[in-house]
Amino acid sequence: MELTQSLHRACQINPDGLAIVYGQVRRTWREFHAAVASSAGMLRQLGVREDTKVAIVSMNSDRFVECLYSVPWAGGVLVPVNFRLQFEELAYVVEHSEAELILFEEQFSALAGELLQRNPRLRHAMVMDAERSALPGALSYGHEVARAMPLPDTRRGGSDLAAIFYTGGTTGVPKGVMHTHDSLFQFLLTFLICERIDSSLVHLHVTPMFHMSCIGVLVTTAVAGTHIILPKFEPEEALRAIDAHGVTTCLSVPVMFERMLFHPNIDAYHLSSLRMLGYGASPMPPRILEEARRRFPQLQFAQGYGMTEAPGPVYLAPEYHSQEAVDAGLTRAAGRAVPTCEVRIVDSEDHEVEPGSVGEIVIRGPVVMAGYWKNPELTREVIRDGWLHTGDGGYMDSAGFIYITDRIKDMIISGGENVYSTEVEGVVSRHPAVAQCAVIGIPSEQWGESVHAIVTLHDGASATSSEITAFCRERIAAYKCPRSVEIRTQPLPMTAAGKILKAQLREPFWANRSRRI
């Protein structure tokens, strides 16, 4: 299968249907199909060949969606970049991916300029949303595409590489997760099966397309529905878009939905078109479900659990979001295995454990990544015998519901972003006053979890919480920085081997909550 197949089909079954809404831009499927063919022609002229990596640094936009199809159409490989990363991380991603072309939004022109200067492999930089860029020498997408010849689809597909998504790592170095056309297409099919979407879909994109939440793009195209694109999430803009365009579905994380649901102006908008809210990263808090039921009785919820390495293998269906399900504790579950995947809980020797016993969650199925780009050792470490070892701890009940209890990889999920404790600890520890440091996730009604640092200081040294936070801000992306820093005078609890007992540190924060231990 190839990603572009959905686009050909959408143009066949709904040529005059509205495909894209972005600001003042409106395109039918026929127009969008033609635009992608031209964009691919332009990319080909710029030297994109089979397996050429194309980095994209952009908020959500019509052209982002266009490039999600035109890059594979031209034979290339997508490298969508998380622009919220700190510069050194971004530079690493662009260099490591071997990108030869960088597409950027004008607001990131300075950044693009620095990347270009740093990386001789980048042959072209192209501004996506302006006639000319502040970056000297940058090409203009609009200008180039207007004079490009449409390219016939190169029909890359199957096990060909489609995209490399970078994700944080325990070692502090981002890892490039390789997805093939097949693995992304299988993610798409899994989603279509679970969500039971039809062509009346009007999908609001509010989560960044550089994430696996680009699934919203794939799904909308697959059913020839309508993409409603906001550059980024802003609660009132989202409410306005739902009203204006009759949005039926949205993918988000609980905190985003909460900010819409409890927005002071919510009553100013008609929101009855909204039928399905998909979410991930953390369970949906019962008080949000309760308020949503009161306000939107027609709205269904569904949770997807997964990771960049294996998107969407576990699904909590709408029927498990009722008040009865809340009372039965089911909304604390991540869900059950989807029809395309197998999920098991295994012990440290990879033997399956009994229902109810905690172990590592492992996943097998066609959505599992092809591996880490240029890192076969790590690939072999996490994919063993066909099973992806997620690093998440959890248990399964006797009806196959999976509950996450801990992240073995020591990862925090805050507002939908993955934060690796060890990476943050590495930065905090470099502060000259810090002696010991442990970074943990603590419960946050708003963010699911928030990043919390517990430190001790060297004898005689002094530092305040805000000094430590500011130190981090200069060195890593804002979303990874501790939201709270606790300075202790007693040494942190350690194992005999000298390892900080993080479970013990976490425990008081998570008492009486079952999601984490």
Place this chain on the structure above:
Amino acid sequence: MELTQSLHRACQINPDGLAIVYGQVRRTWREFHAAVASSAGMLRQLGVREDTKVAIVSMNSDRFVECLYSVPWAGGVLVPVNFRLQFEELAYVVEHSEAELILFEEQFSALAGELLQRNPRLRHAMVMDAERSALPGALSYGHEVARAMPLPDTRRGGSDLAAIFYTGGTTGVPKGVMHTHDSLFQFLLTFLICERIDSSLVHLHVTPMFHMSCIGVLVTTAVAGTHIILPKFEPEEALRAIDAHGVTTCLSVPVMFERMLFHPNIDAYHLSSLRMLGYGASPMPPRILEEARRRFPQLQFAQGYGMTEAPGPVYLAPEYHSQEAVDAGLTRAAGRAVPTCEVRIVDSEDHEVEPGSVGEIVIRGPVVMAGYWKNPELTREVIRDGWLHTGDGGYMDSAGFIYITDRIKDMIISGGENVYSTEVEGVVSRHPAVAQCAVIGIPSEQWGESVHAIVTLHDGASATSSEITAFCRERIAAYKCPRSVEIRTQPLPMTAAGKILKAQLREPFWANRSRRI
């Protein structure tokens, strides 16, 4: 992906749910999972290894379903045999497939005996439904499975061969259509996407499992629903089963549903559980839809169009079965491309034609067969540049609806069975009195089409219609024999090249009908 994956998942998410109902047999998913493991252990003991072909000659039964999973579990390849074929055809299928083991129902013991005698490669014959068989030396499934050790799943999957389905051929020789685990799994996923099935599924199996209608088995297992199995279709038995077991879905052909709908005893049964009727092989006649709407307002219809070589690439969704759709002529369509497949209409040089123009229907996607078993030449002939050439003629409208206008391969579909004209012509021509012969499909309210032969006789020779029919009955399966034979005294119309103008012969029968020309 592997076929057995669904079974592991069903046992995980619904272990105590009712999996199988057949006569007095009741099994939960846990029991069924264990039964398959034991059956696979037994097959392994009997020498089934990777790629060993296992022929099954049986009506629908619990053990048929068991073997649909245990054969691939043990590493083998399914060869489900159409027991309605004439003996020579059956013998060919068993020999050509290289089957080493034959599983049969006791009612076919004499047949199994003949096959065994004819074919030295068959190492074992095993009766599926009796303690002992009339066939000397036959093993008993029940006896063997009781003492077998469960086998761990061999995990054959992906591009490994899963099954060979034999289908009639224009040359008169059945062709072995190879399906891999992946292609059958993709058929399953396509079905799940289109039909929007959930785990409340109670599926009634009335079409033969040796066909691609075994999809009903795959789907029911994938959602961990309940299989209700009848050995074969009998209208009142089907009505009784729907009532007794709360059946929600059924796959059939229009003629089967018609016989249920217009059954004199229909009022004796509660049928309100029935929600979805999937059908194929021919459009659903409007008068059936009308009566169904009157009697079952809750019932939805959906059509699948496809073939053994590419099951399920086209789908006519429930919304296109309303009275408005009938009035708009949409129910005459075969449907639109499913999200996993691409469909095009091409001319004789494989160029796509304009909407509304008739050409050959070609299909591309993961459901396309791996090829014909031991016939790479024919495989290359029908799969060109990744596109399966269906041999069906048709056109596509501007919204992607596909209408079948003719079967280029000259095939008749009668009551859901494929009949190749050339094969029947070959038999009729062997009758000593017959000079010229053309076999065509003519409209039949009951069967969709029925097989009609038009012949001329040699000068001075004489034969009656019923003599010619009887002659055919001795030589080919009953469903392939002409239901009507027309003896003409004028020579049949021919092309300059001496080819009979079948379109001209068909024309008066199909006047004012749009499905065929």
